[in-house]
Amino acid sequence: MASSTFPTSRPPFFRDTRVIAVVLQLIFLIAxxxxxxxxxSNMVARLAASNTAAGxxxxxxxxxxxxxxxxxxxxxxxxxxxxxxxFLVGVANTLRVGxxxxxxxxxxxxxAGIARVSTNWLLSRLAAVYVEIFRSTPLLxxxxxxYVGVIAALPGIQEATELGNLGYLTNxxxxxxxxxxxxxxxxxxxxLLAGFVLGIAASWLRRRHLERNGLTGxAALPGIxxxxxxxxxxxxxxxxxxxMPEATAYELRRGDRGTLFxxxxxxxxxxxxxxxxxxxxxxxxxxxxxxxxxxxxTEGDGTFRFINLPAEAVRLEWETPAPLAVSEPQLxxxxxxxGLSLTPEFAALLIALVVYTGAFIAEIVRAGxxxxxxGQWEASRALGxxxxxxxxxxxxxxxxRVIIPPLTSQYLNLVKNSSLAIAVGYPDLFNVSRTIVNQxxxxxxxxxxxxxxxxxxxxxxxLFMNWYNKRIALVER
Amino acid sequence: MTTEIRSTTWVNTNxxxxxxxxxxxxxxxxxxxxxxxxxxxxxxxxxxVTAVALYFIVTGLVRWVSGAFWQPVWENRKLFAVGLYPVxxxxxxxxVLLMVSALFGLSAGRWGSIMRNLGVGLAALLLLFAIIPIxxxxxxxxxxxxxxxxxxxxxxxxxxxxxxxxxxxxxxxxPLTFILLGGGVNLPALGVRWQFAPFVEVNLWGGxxxxxxxxxxxxALSFPIGVLLALGRRSKLPVIKWFCIGYIELIRGVPxxxxxxxxxxxxxxxxxxxxxxxxxxxxxxxxxxxFSAAYLAENVRGGLQAIPKGQYEAADALGLSAFDSLRFIxxxxxxTKVIPAIxxxxxxxxKDTSLASLVGLLELVAVGKAVIQQPEWLGTPGxxxxxxxxxxxxxxxxxxYGMSFASRKLESKLGFGKRQ
Numbered sequence: 001m002a003s004s005t006f007p008t009s010r011p012p013f014f015r016d017t018r019v020i021a022v023v024l025q026l027i028f029l030i031a032x033x034x035x036x037x038x039x040x041s042n043m044v045a046r047l048a049a050s051n052t053a054a055g056x057x058x059x060x061x062x063x064x065x066x067x068x069x070x071x072x073x074x075x076x077x078x079x080x081x082x083x084x085x086x087f088l089v090g091v092a093n094t095l096r097v098g099x100x101x102x103x104x105x106x107x108x109x110x111x112a113g114i115a116r117v118s119t120n121w122l123l124s125r126l127a128a129v130y131v132e133i134f135r136s137t138p139l140l141x142x143x144x145x146x147y148v149g150v151i152a153a154l155p156g157i158q159e160a161t162e163l164g165n166l167g168y169l170t171n172x173x174x175x176x177x178x179x180x181x182x183x184x185x186x187x188x189x190x191x192l193l194a195g196f197v198l199g200i201a202a203s204w205l206r207r208r209h210l211e212r213n214g215l216t217g218x219a220a221l222p223g224i225x226x227x228x229x230x231x232x233x234x235x236x237x238x239x240x241x242x243x244m245p246e247a248t249a250y251e252l253r254r255g256d257r258g259t260l261f262x263x264x265x266x267x268x269x270x271x272x273x274x275x276x277x278x279x280x281x282x283x284x285x286x287x288x289x290x291x292x293x294x295x296x297x298t299e300g301d302g303t304f305r306f307i308n309l310p311a312e313a314v315r316l317e318w319e320t321p322a323p324l325a326v327s328e329p330q331l332x333x334x335x336x337x338x339g340l341s342l343t344p345e346f347a348a349l350l351i352a353l354v355v356y357t358g359a360f361i362a363e364i365v366r367a368g369x370x371x372x373x374x375g376q377w378e379a380s381r382a383l384g385x386x387x388x389x390x391x392x393x394x395x396x397x398x399x400x401r402v403i404i405p406p407l408t409s410q411y412l413n414l415v416k417n418s419s420l421a422i423a424v425g426y427p428d429l430f431n432v433s434r435t436i437v438n439q440x441x442x443x444x445x446x447x448x449x450x451x452x453x454x455x456x457x458x459x460x461x462x463l464f465m466n467w468y469n470k471r472i473a474l475v476e477r
Numbered sequence: 478m479t480t481e482i483r484s485t486t487w488v489n490t491n492x493x494x495x496x497x498x499x500x501x502x503x504x505x506x507x508x509x510x511x512x513x514x515x516x517x518x519x520x521x522x523x524x525x526v527t528a529v530a531l532y533f534i535v536t537g538l539v540r541w542v543s544g545a546f547w548q549p550v551w552e553n554r555k556l557f558a559v560g561l562y563p564v565x566x567x568x569x570x571x572x573v574l575l576m577v578s579a580l581f582g583l584s585a586g587r588w589g590s591i592m593r594n595l596g597v598g599l600a601a602l603l604l605l606f607a608i609i610p611i612x613x614x615x616x617x618x619x620x621x622x623x624x625x626x627x628x629x630x631x632x633x634x635x636x637x638x639x640x641x642x643x644x645x646x647x648x649x650x651x652p653l654t655f656i657l658l659g660g661g662v663n664l665p666a667l668g669v670r671w672q673f674a675p676f677v678e679v680n681l682w683g684g685x686x687x688x689x690x691x692x693x694x695x696x697a698l699s700f701p702i703g704v705l706l707a708l709g710r711r712s713k714l715p716v717i718k719w720f721c722i723g724y725i726e727l728i729r730g731v732p733x734x735x736x737x738x739x740x741x742x743x744x745x746x747x748x749x750x751x752x753x754x755x756x757x758x759x760x761x762x763x764x765x766x767x768f769s770a771a772y773l774a775e776n777v778r779g780g781l782q783a784i785p786k787g788q789y790e791a792a793d794a795l796g797l798s799a800f801d802s803l804r805f806i807x808x809x810x811x812x813t814k815v816i817p818a819i820x821x822x823x824x825x826x827x828k829d830t831s832l833a834s835l836v837g838l839l840e841l842v843a844v845g846k847a848v849i850q851q852p853e854w855l856g857t858p859g860x861x862x863x864x865x866x867x868x869x870x871x872x873x874x875x876x877x878y879g880m881s882f883a884s885r886k887l888e889s890k891l892g893f894g895k896r897q
Contacts, residue, residue, distance in 0.1 A: 025716040032720065039747040046746045120520050121513035122527045136877035137870040140835075140842055145870065148849070149863035416732035423835060430735060443742050451731045458730040471664040 008213045043444070056403060057470065062440040063087075069435055071427045073343050083436050087446075090432030091453060097346065097428065098415040098457075101353040106407075107413060108354055109361020114391070116366040125361065132357035139417055142356055147348035147424045157335060169327055174347045175329035178340035180300065182280040184242030188323035191234025198260075199227035238323045248278065255312030256285075257305035260298045277302025278318075280325040285313035298329055299338060345426035349418065364406045368399035400472055408465035415457050429453060459474045531785060541863075549861045550868045553848045554611055560683015565716025566660065566674060570686055571618040573654050578603065578622035580646055582629020587638055591816060594883030600626050602875075643717050644845045651697055654690070658682060679758040683839030685719040685872065687758075691830040691840065696773070702766070704812075708803070710778055721774070728771035733764075734832050739763030741836045761833050769826055776818040779810035789867075820884040824877045831873075845869045 013019050039475055047058075063084035071077040074093040077086060115127035134142065152171050155161055160168040160175075167176035181189060203223030210217055245262040253268045254259040260283065262276040263269075285294040293313050294306040306313075329339030342350070372395045380390040422427035433450045437443050501507050514524045550557070578599065600623060605618040632638075657664055659679070661672025682690070706739050709721035728736070729740030740763050745754040755763075784807055792802030834843035845865045848854075854861045 021714055025714050028714075028717055028720070042749050043743075043746045045750055049750065103662070118523075119516065120523050120527070122524050122531070126531060127529055132878060133874065136824075136828075136874045136881065138831040138842070138873055141866055141870050141873065142833040143843075144842070144846075144862065145866040147527065148860070149866055153859060153863070412730075419732040419734045420832075422734070430732070438744075443746075446737070447739050447743065450735055451727070454732065454735070455727065455730040 047444075058444055059442075060445060062436075062442050062445070064429070065440070067436070068439070069430065073346065074427060083440065086432055087429070087449060090427060090429040093427055093432075094415065094418055094421075094429040094453075097349055097353065097418050097426070099355065101350055101414050101418065102411050104350070104354040105357040105361055105410075108358030109410075110365055112358060112362035113365025116362055117369050119372075119387075130410060131359045131362050131366075134356055135363065135433075139352060139356045139418055140423060143348060143352040143420055143423055146351050147344065152346050157331070160331070160336075165328065168336060169460065170336075171344065173344050174342040175336040176340045176342070177326065177328045179324050179326055182321040182323060182325045183278045184238060184321055185323035186240055188234050188238040191230055191238060195227040195230030195234065198230060199223040202226040212467045221227045235323055242277070242320055242323070244281070244318060244320050245276075250283075250316045250318075252313060252316060255314070256294075256307070256309050257303070258316070259303050260316075261302055262317060278398070280326075280327060281321050282319045284317045284319075285309070286315040286317065287311035288314055296326055296330075297321075297338065299327075305332060305337060343426075345421070345424045348424050349421050349426050349428075352420075353414055353417060356417070357410055360410050360413075361407065364403055364410065365399070367406075368403035369395055371402045372398045387412070401469075404465060404469045404472065408462060408469075411465070412458050412461055415461070416454060419454075503660075504565065523732070537881055540796050545864045545867075546857060547864055547868075548862060549769075549848055549851065549854050553844070553851075555584065556684060556844050556848065557841065557868075558684050559686045560844060561681040562658075562686070563675075563677060563681065564685070566677060567614070569660065569674065569677070572616075573657050574618060574622050575625055576650055576653065578642075579625040579629045580650055582626035582631075583646070584634075584643055585636065586630040586633020587640065587643055588633075591820065591883055591887040594886050595880065596626060597631065598879040598883060641878050651694070652712050658686075679756050682758070684844050685841055687833075687838060687840040688827070688830050691765060691833055691838075692823060692827040694762050694820070695769045695826050695830070698762070698766040699769035699773050702770035704777050704808070706770060706774035707777035707781060708773065711781060719892045725771045725774050728768055730776070733829055734835065736764045736768050737761060737832055737836050740767075757837055761836060761838055765826070765830070765833075769822070772822055772825075773819065776815050776822055778823055779818060780813075780815035781807065784810055812826040817887060820887075823882050827880075828873060828877060841872065842870055 010016070043233060064082050067077075067083050067086045069086070070079050070085060071089050071093075074096065075089050077089045079451065112127045112130055115123050116131065118124045118127075151174075152433050154169050154171040157170050157172055160170040162168055167174065167175055202225075203219050203221075206217075206222045207219035208373055209215075210219060247263040247266055249263040249268060249270075250258055250259070250260045259270050260277060260281055261270050261279045264275050265271070277298075279298060279300050281298045283296060283298060283304060284292050285306065286295050288311070291311070293309045295309050296304060296306065298304045326338075327338045329336040329341070369391075376394055377390060380394040384394065418428055419430040422431040422434060425431070430450060433446045437446050440446075499508075502511055515521045523582070529745070555564075562570060581596045581599055582593070584592040603619045603623040603626065607616050607623060611685070633643075656675060660674040660676045662669050663672070663676055664670075706721045706725060708754055709717045710725065712718045712721070740760045744760045744763055748755070787812065789802065792806040797805065830840060831842045833840050834846065837843075839847070845868075849860070849862050849865050
């Protein structure tokens with residue numbers, strides 16, 4: 001009888017998978033550490049040999065040094081401020097173009113995506129052509145085309161193309177008529193916030209009521225009504241109760257320009273940083289004889305300036321503004337004042353990002369809508385819903401589940417792609433960081449800051465979108 | 478006992494009128510128009526509005542294209558194709574083109590599917606440039622390329638060349654391209670110096686050739702790294718898994734342009750002082766490869782996730798080692814599944830190489846910028862920027878759209894992306 005040779009002892013340690021796993025990971029870690037050390041020591045050696053302003057050391061002291069360069073747009077920045085603040089201004093500029101771009105690209109993409117699945121042959125073909133052209137060419141080429149080929153080719157300031165009352169197109173920028181929140185609008189903004197909170201509360205209560213009683217109906221509607229009611233009431237309330245600050249004062253220079261401000265320390269002189277400027281306040285300028293020589297609004301920074309006055313102004317009167325003011329751009333000398341001004345760089349970057357990303361979003365929307373089973377359309381038709389209702393009530397809610405994940409990555413792409421700003425000179429995060437590197441030589445530190453910033457954008461956006469995605473995800477039994 | 482069966486069938490002898498044709502408003506061109514353009518009042522309005530918009534777009538475009546000033550593009554066609562590459566040595570890029578054409582022909586004949594689709598596209602381009610009078614020699618090269626492609630197709634379709642040899646041919650073609658374009662091998666660090674023609678410095682390479690080279694090198698070199706990263710991300714060993722996740726998410730979280738600038742300024746810092754500074758091309762290729770690897774890893778991971786668990790278990794049951802099961806069972810299936818995704822990534826990378834113009838490489842967009850700056854066109858009213866950028870956009874469009882079209886045809890053949 002053959003004896004069993006079944007092994008009873010454990011395998012030798014070098015064949016034990018648990019041991020192998022630990023050893024493999026250790027080897028990997030050691031290799032990684034050695035590579036890292038090799039790269040790091042090379043870098044330190046080379047930095048020490050080179051003669052950069054950072055002194056070869058990986059120091060962060062440069063962040064507090066005076067930048068010495070100006071930033072053409074975004075939050076006000078003076079050359080005597082620090083590199084650290086210059087970086088923050090860059091971050092703000094990236095966020096500015098990123099947020100506006102995301103909103104506009106979503107609208108364009110949604111429109112083009114729905115047009116793409118439209119039963120109207122002509123419209124769907126046109127949308128398809130748009131999507132294919134802009135998806136298949138590099139964003140950089142499109143950006144340069146908009147910047148050099150379109151915006152730079154617009155007429156000069158004096159011959160600006162007029163868009164009715166909406167604004168002007170010039171090769172020095174796009175100037176739009178815009179609605180601004182004025183000085184007294186702050187009170188109205190508080191009303192809006194209250195309306196938002198109460199609206200959410202109302203719709204939550206309504207939802208609970210509906211669920212408890214097994215009723216059907218819209219939970220969002222009461223919330224929206226509450227919000228709108230408070231917005232309207234708040235507007236009139238703010239308009240009636242608002243008043244200008246007691247210590248309002250003005251500074252008038254050369255008889256045609258100056259600043260309107262709240263004289264915080266009541267010394268009668270405008271001091272930037274101490275006194276608060278008053279934005280979008282209606283003003284009247286009077287000459288020595290008491291005749292009105294000009295009327296208008298102060299600008300966002302509290303300044304005003306009028307060209308070619310019939311007489312020198314000596315006195316100014318202001319009125320309490322409504323919460324919202326419409327400001328139209330007006331040609332004053334060699335540039336437009338008032339309204340919303342977009343620099344050519346910002347406009348080109350925004351148009352390029354929106355048109356490019358919009359094409360990708362359109363494709364995502366199309367794919368999401370076609371992912372909804374055809375039977376859903378047919379069932380909805382059978383229930384007597386029309387195309388609009390079917391799309392809104394049946395198809396889009398289901399398509400959204402397919403759309404959200406790729407949409408998130410498009411949003412992230414848009415923010416990352418805004419780094420192409422360097423090609424046209426818009427001072428975004430990356431462009432400003434290159435200026436800082438060129439001046440300080442702090443290559444490694446700045447790269448770390450830039451990458452850290454983009455990574456945190458990615459992280460925040462994905463966290464938010466994951467939360468939203470979870471909310472709308474199909475609840476399975 | 479029998480029962481008389483009486484016929485219960487009833488035949489209508491009262492024939493109805495002969496079948497009528499459907500009304501003209503329901504079928505044919507008129508029916509199509511009604512169904513697709515004028516099905517309702519709203520639809521009709523939509524059609525009319527779109528038609529008016531289309532009319533303005535098309536007429537504006539036609540007027541612009543016919544009135545545009547294309548001479549700068551035409552006269553700089555060599556610059557757009559190969560950059561500053563010396564005219565006397567143009568036979569070297571031509572040799573590369575012929576080699577690639579032949580390989581494409583063989584692969585299209587042997588493997589079919591996406592290779593055939595791409596081969597048809599390449600043949601069409603070669604034919605186009607053999608006909609357009611771009612220059613006698615260049616046209617001859619294009620015609621020869623077309624000939625090689627067709628011969629290769631015929632050979633590949635009939636002779637059963639082992640797939641492995643063909644794949645080896647593609648792998649070898651990449652370093653061979655560099656040797657052919659460079660005029661030899663010049664690696665001072667290794668003490669290698671061999672040449673068959675005067676060396677052509679990489680800063681003279683440019684135009685579409687460089688754009689292609691950057692994209693192809695990016696995808697080819699990132700392939701092994703990407704596969705390893707994808708496998709590492711699915712590994713059970715936490716250290717390796719988290720390293721791979723960290724790498725992939727870090728790279729995917731930052732724009733390519735930051736990596737390109739980092740490659741330009743920091744790559745030399747990481748090398749020992751004795752090694753000198755790598756050329757701009759090498760730095761850009763390193764950055765593009767490291768960037769592309771992270772995206773490729775995610776694509777490959779998608780393919781790995783699509784493999785049913787039974788395949789792993791079956792490989793284990795057969796007693797295959799972990800390596801063998803990957804090599805013979807898992808990767809062949811996973812990689813076939815992700816071909817369309819990798820083609821998509823190649824298209825993206827092809828477009829992204831335009832960013833190399835921002836770090837000083839003379840690829841297509843940089844050539845365009847240089848052409849716009851040429852003194853002879855400075856007096857042109859309105860400038861020539863529009864013409865140049867539209868031309869570059871068309872070049873990118875032809876390649877990107879062609880590739881995505883080929884890939885989509887493959888997808889529909891494989892049955893991907895089909896739901897109901």
